[in-house]
Amino acid sequence: MTAPSLERRRALLVMLSAGVAPLLPHAGMASGSQDLASLGAVLDIVFPSDALCPSATELGVDAMIREALGPQGPLLQLFTLALGWMDGIADRPFHELPTAQRTEIVAAMATSDFNEIPGRFYHIARALTLEFAYAAPEALGGLPLHPAPQPEGYAP
Amino acid sequence: MTIGSGHDAVVIGSGAGGGAVAWQLCQMGLKVLVLEAGPAFDPPTDYPLTTAGWERRGFPSPPGSRAMLRYGDLGTLDPDSEDLASWSRGGFPWRLPSGAARPPSDAGYSHVMGLGGSTLHYVGESHRLHPDVFRRHSLTGQGRDWPLSYDDLESYYSQAEQVIGVASDGAADGRPRAAPYPLPPHPLGPGARALVAAGARIGQRWQVNPRAALSQPYNDRPACNYCGGCSRGCPLGDKGSTDVTFLRQASRTGRLSVVPEAIVTRLLAGPNGRIVRADVIVQGRAETVETPILFLCAGAVQTPRLLLLSASADQPLGLANSSDQVGRNFIETLAWRSTGLVAGLKGSHRGLPADAICWAPDAADPGGFRLNHTTLEAGLNGPIAYANRLLSGHGVALKEALRNQFGSAVSVGAIGELVPDERSRVTLDAQMRDALGLPVAQISSVLTPAALDRLRRMRLAARAVLAEAGAELVEEAGSRDAFTATHVFGTARMGTDPTTSVTDPFGRTHDHPNLWVADASLFPGSGGGESPSLTIMALALRAAKAAA
C-alpha cells in the first residue's frame, strides 16, 4: 500500500472543513487577516518551543498556514470561525490570554466532538502545524535524522 | 522530426512491460520505436529526497504524468465489514459511515506516465510467481489457471533479474531457480530483524525479500545507500526501473528510438486484421506511425482503454475484442497494513524498504497472501508521518514522545489474491473527456465477501507477528474502505480459448496477428500477492522473442 500523499491531503482537509462550516450561522462571511490574529498563539500551544526545537511561529508555520488557507474556501472559513469563537471565550482575544488559559482551551478542544467547529479545527490545525513544522530541518533536534535522506542515507 | 516509418516494431508504453519488450527486440536486431505518453524524468534533479521538506513531496507529478480517470462502482462500505475500517491513533477521528460508497483513496489507481512507467515509483520487490499460481484453479477451485507454466517462464525470470539487478540470498521460497541472483542480499534493517525473530517464534518464516535495488555497483549503476524513498523515485538510479535498465541498455544497441510525450490515441486495423497504423499526438502534433509489429504495453487501465477507443464500423466492440473480454476481469490490489510501536526498538527507519517477506503466513490459506516488512513504504521514516499518524496530543509532550518513539514503528503489509467480481472492469466513461477530447477510462472494482474474508486473515497474520514482537498497534489500513491499486491486472487476459481471452499464451491477440499485449493486463489472476513487475517483464521478454 502506498503512504498517504501529503500533497493530496489538502483535498481531504478542505472536504472535512466543508463538512462542518454550515453548522455556524455566519459561515462564509468572515475573512481577512484580522480574523486570524490568534492563529500563531494557537499554533504555539500545539507546537511550543523546547530545548531542542523552535516553536511553530519561530519556524514560520503561521505564515505557511495562512498561505495554505488561501484567499477563500472552506478551510479559511473553518479557521476564521474557530478563531473567532476562541477570541470570544474570555474577555480578551485568545492571543492576549495567559499561557495557562490558552493551554486549557486547546486541551478542551482536543477532546471535543470532531463534528463541531472546535474539535474539527483542532485536528486540522494540528495536522497542518506538524506537517509544516517537521518539514523544517531546525525541527529535527533530538531526532536521529538528516535534513533529507540523501546524500547520506540510513544504512541498516 | 518524423517518426512514422523506418522501424521494425512499435512499442506503446515504456513501463515494466514496454521496457522489457523494447530491450528484447533490440537484442534480436530489430529497430524499435517506443512511444511513451508521459515525460522523461531526471532522477538527480526531479526526485525529492535530496532537499529538506522531502517528506511533504511524493513522486513528482508534472503535467501529463498521470492519466485522467473516473471511478465507477467501487462497492459500498458494508456494516458487516466495519471491523476492517482503517484507523490510526494520530489521525482524524472520522470515517465514512457504513452504507456510503467506497471511495478511491488519494492515490486511487497509483501509476506514473513517464519514461519508465510505473516502475519509476515502484518499490522494486522482484518476485517470481509461485509455480502453483499457474494451476490455481486446478489445485484449489479458485481463480483461474494460466495458459503457461512456471517452467515456461523460468529462463525469462532469470534474464529479467540480470538486467534490472535483483539482490537476494536464494533461500528456499518454493520458486525453483536455474541461476543464482545476480547480486548478494541487502542486510536487513532493525524492523525486519524484529519480524524475523518474532515470526520464528510463531511459525511465520520471514526471509530476505528479492529486491531490484543494487547491493553493490552493477553495470553502470551505483549501490543503494538506503535513503528509504524508493516510491518517491530513486535519485541514485540504482533501483531497477526500466529507464535506467532495459531502456538504457537497449539504446546502446543503436536500434532504439524513444519518443516521450507521445500519446497514442487510436490503432487502425487493415482488412486482414493486421494493425496498419497508430495515430499519435507527439508533443501536441498529430502523427501517424506504421506498425509492422505492435506491442501494446500501456498498463492494465490504458491498454483496454486504447483498444476500446479504437472501435470502428468493422470492430464495433473495439480492437482485439471479439471475446468481449477487453476491460473485464479488472483486479485491484487487495492490501492490508498493521503498524505497531515496539518499545525499545531503535532505528526502524534505517535500511531498505520492503527488505523482508513472509511467503506463507497462513497454513489454512496457502497461496492466498504474503506479508512483508513495510515500515518505509508506509512512509514511517519521517517525523511528519509519525507525529500525524502514530502519535496523539500536542505540545511539548508530543514533541518528546516523537523523540522517544521515532524509530520504533514497525509496519507489516499484506497483499493477497483477489478474484474479481463481475462488476470489476475498465470501460470508457460516457461523460468525462481528456485534454484531447477522448473518453477517459472508468474503473469499477467491487470487493467480494471472499475478498473481505481474506482481508481478515491478512490482518490476523499481520497482527500476530506484531504482537509477538511486542508491538502496540497504532494504525491499520486496508482495501475495505478505499480503493487503492498499485498492482492492477486482468483487462486483456491471456488464454487458449479465443472466446474467453484476449490474447494467446504468448500475448499475441487472437484477433490481430501483429498486435501483442505485454503488460499487467495479460494476467488471468493476481497471484498470491507476489509483486507483479518481474512477471510482467518475463512475459514481455518471452513475447518479444516470439514476435521477432
Ligand SMILES: Cc1cc2nc3c(=O)[nH]c(=O)nc-3n(C[C@H](O)[C@H](O)[C@H](O)COP(=O)(O)OP(=O)(O)OC[C@H]3O[C@@H](n4cnc5c(N)ncnc54)[C@H](O)[C@@H]3O)c2cc1C
Ligand atoms: C507505489 C507503488 C509501488 C509498487 N511497488 C512494486 C514493487 O515493489 N514490485 C513490483 O513488482 N511492482 C510494484 N508496483 C507495481 C508496478 O509498478 C506495476 O505493476 C508495473 O509497473 C506495471 O507495468 P505495466 O507495464 O503494466 O504498466 P506501467 O508500468 O504503468 O507502464 C505503462 C506505460 O504506458 C504508457 N502509456 C499509457 N497509455 C499510453 C498511450 N496511450 N500512449 C503511449 N503511452 C501510453 C504510460 O505512460 C506508462 O509509462 C508498485 C506500484 C506502485 C504504485
Ligand code: SF4
Ligand atoms: S533506498 Fe536505495 S533503491 Fe531506494 S530510492 Fe534510496 S537509494 Fe534508491
